[in-house]
Amino acid sequence: MTKPTLNLHLVLVWLMAVLASLSQTACAATPSSSKKATLMTEKQVFTTTNFKTYGGKTIPEVNVGWESYGELNAAKDNVILITHYFSGNSHAAGRYSADDAEPGYWDAIIGPGKAIDTNKYFVISVDSLVNLSAYDPNVVTTGPASINPETGKPYGLTFPVVTIRDFVNVQKLVLESLGISKLHAVVGPSMGSMQAQDWAATYPEWVPRMVAVIPAAQADAWTAAALEQWAIPIRLDKNWNKGDYTREAPPKDGLVAALMSITLQALHPDFFNQTGQALGYTPQEQTPLNDIHTTHSIVNWLRGRAEERADLMDANHLLYLVRANQLFVTGYAGSLEAGLKNVKAKTLYLPAKTDLLLMPYMAEKPYSILKSQGKNTQIDYLEGALGHLEGVADISQKADLLRAFLNDEPQ
Amino acid sequence: MTKPTLNLHLVLVWLMAVLASLSQTACAATPSSSKKATLMTEKQVFTTTNFKTYGGKTIPEVNVGWESYGELNAAKDNVILITHYFSGNSHAAGRYSADDAEPGYWDAIIGPGKAIDTNKYFVISVDSLVNLSAYDPNVVTTGPASINPETGKPYGLTFPVVTIRDFVNVQKLVLESLGISKLHAVVGPSMGSMQAQDWAATYPEWVPRMVAVIPAAQADAWTAAALEQWAIPIRLDKNWNKGDYTREAPPKDGLVAALMSITLQALHPDFFNQTGQALGYTPQEQTPLNDIHTTHSIVNWLRGRAEERADLMDANHLLYLVRANQLFVTGYAGSLEAGLKNVKAKTLYLPAKTDLLLMPYMAEKPYSILKSQGKNTQIDYLEGALGHLEGVADISQKADLLRAFLNDEPQ
DSSP states (O other): OOOOOOHHHHHHHHHHHHHHHHHHHHOOSSOOOTTTTTOOOOOOOEEEEEEEEEEEEEEEEEEEEEEEEEEETTTTEEEEEEOOTOOOOOOOSSSSSSOOOSSSTTTTTTEEEEEESTHHHHHEEEEEOOOSOOTTTTTTOOSTSSTTTTEEEOOOOGGGOOOOOHHHHHHHHHHHTTOOOOEEEEEEEEEHHHHHHHHHHHTTOOSSSEESOOOOOOOOOHHHHHHHHHHHHHHHSSGEEEEEOSSOOOOOOHHHHEEEEEEEEHHHHHHHHHHHHTTTTOTTOOHHHTTTTTOOOOHHHHHHHHHHTTTTOOOOHHHHHHHHHHOOBBBSSSSSHHHHHHHHHHHEEBBTTTTTSTTTHHHHHHHHHHHTTTTTEEEEEBOOOGGHHHHHHTTGHHHHHHHHEEEETOO | OOOOOOHHHHHHHHHHHHHHHHHHHTOOOOOOOTTTTTOOOOOOOEEEEEEOOOOSOOOEEEEEEEEESSSOHHHHHHHHEEEOTEEEEEEEOSBBSTTTSOOOTTTTTTTTSSSSETTTOEEEOOOOOSOOOOTTOOOOOOOOTTTEETTTEOOOOOOOOOOHHHHHHHHHHHHTTTTTTSSSSEEEETHHHHHHHHHHHHHHTTTSEEEEEEEBBOOHHHHHHHHHHHHHHHHHTTTTGOOOOOOOOOOOHHHHHHHHHHHHHHHHHHHHHHHHHHHHHTOOHHHHHTTTTTHHHHOOOHHHHHHHTTTTHHHHHHHHHHHHHTTOBBBGGSSSSHHHHHHSSEEEOOOTTSSSSSTTTHHHHHHHHHHHHTTEEEEOOOTTTGGGGGGHGGGGGGGHHHHHHHHTTOO
């Protein structure tokens, strides 16, 4: 068990910032960081028609948002693709306006002179299909909440199951629309690591460098079952109605329950118990002792954070994201070994030591397989008490390593 | 990460046996173990009236079941109390009939000549208040599913919140009804460890020896929030109706979801992934790829096990058990340090190295505090890939240590 090494206040500020950025809500109380060298960005939209899914279905029209940072060079060979995590979107870095309180989630490592240097690289990211934040004005996605052109109503559960491969294929179409035919690197955390690895396995000629942060190379039985715990409360919500609900009466309680579970699993007791202490939590609270209808302060806090985030998210989209993750194996080649066999990239795995959602063994497995296949691969560990969230909120601890890896410098 | 050291088939048989014993259903397909020295037992019933709860409420009538193994001696000083885990009951050892397929959950260490030797000790266990298996014919308990004598209907959520201290106080009344005024030891796993520690802190003159297996000395913020994840799906079930439901239309889907979550958290990926492999699980299953309404084989398996167990369990009882656990701190003295200060017993802590539900730090904390208070305390670690379940299904690995500790032999 790693001891907490981070200042509590700092960590709380971080967590609030991360939660705020997850929901894309501006938090006026949070002081914005220094404006010098502020990276600005805006959401673009890509559209394609008759998109064929990995499962063999057709989506008549796909719209997804994307963002970029830095300039595409004339040779179009300076492209770094960032693939986002489960509850994230393409807002990886920068701000939408000068008074935007929070930048994108990996702003600490993406920008002019930063580890992923926008003075050198054209950095691009794409909103996933079935993106969780379907109602966020800064997210463009296509999924069960989208209008089915054939019926004029939301698809609901008639939307086809989509996979991580489909996210990758949409990204490839976006890149090709810009005349790009090769990446400098693909880098992503968590669900983003799945996309990054699938890129390297499926389009090896495109990918000379791949970085998988807090990664999973496949959904093992444990992960598939754990992910299902996020889907179950949504299906139990009486408003869910087998996926057929309105924007006015969504299954919010089920979605909030899922988000509570996600937040808890993405953290580690070391950090969470510090949060409890800061809130004044004690097991001997009088209110929950006197009334079964109430809950402890720490539960109220966790629910409150989830309720704030839920209004911009769609419950069916969460179900489809869970399924996409459950179906994942790098390369979709029947086994992880077979999928990784196609990888040509040099690869870097960055699990977090305290991660309880995707434990370090999830990174050690593909690393070992790639090593045994004679590939150029390395592994290094994120430290700290945040658990899975280390890979998002605390990524700057690996800035030097990332920079060197991307620039092919000796490490 | 501990490598799996157990034969897969053996572990699967164990798990099935444990799951069967949890639900108290006989499993004809499971071969019963050797009949030599078969320990027999039967459920007894204890009744008390006007029971005052720790929270200051009165329960007009309390009925609880209890079992014993071995003989109470004339001095009544050979008593070992076994306190049960969350989904368990007082059936700690032995069989109800010669053709009973499964013995009590700790039969591996309780019996003639075993670590907790019924040739020497009178071993006794009591069904908890708000016991999960409210409809199990072999469980007697009082809780929200019991009939309120004032209304002639089930209490539902009008039943007062009860605590681990209340479980302890009911056990004390059972013991006193037998003329017992001192224990030789108290021993319990998981929620049973809470009761064992509270016994040692609250009635120190009764308790010269205490063993806490896969323990928690208090519900820290992490544990309180994690436990809430078991309660949430029940409250979401449309049949729950704020706790006012009938035996004919219970909130079974919510209860099944809670049990799935409990089973998953009580295990470890090392074991769970072996189970998945044995079931033929693969992320690339066709059914969940083609149909969002279906789920992967491993999810179906987990749900199936939960559905088998749910029929004998009560959803409101689960909510009350969650609350009792959330409110727990050893000694209820304002802080863990203050509670442990009253302990006079020599103590033994047995966490499981791979435990993800109550991680080893939960045992290391009270152990350190007791040590710093100059008390006679020791800690040792259960090994193996089962996670939390090591403390129930695989306890025999610590048989020699337990025997020596209880007999005051040099270790």
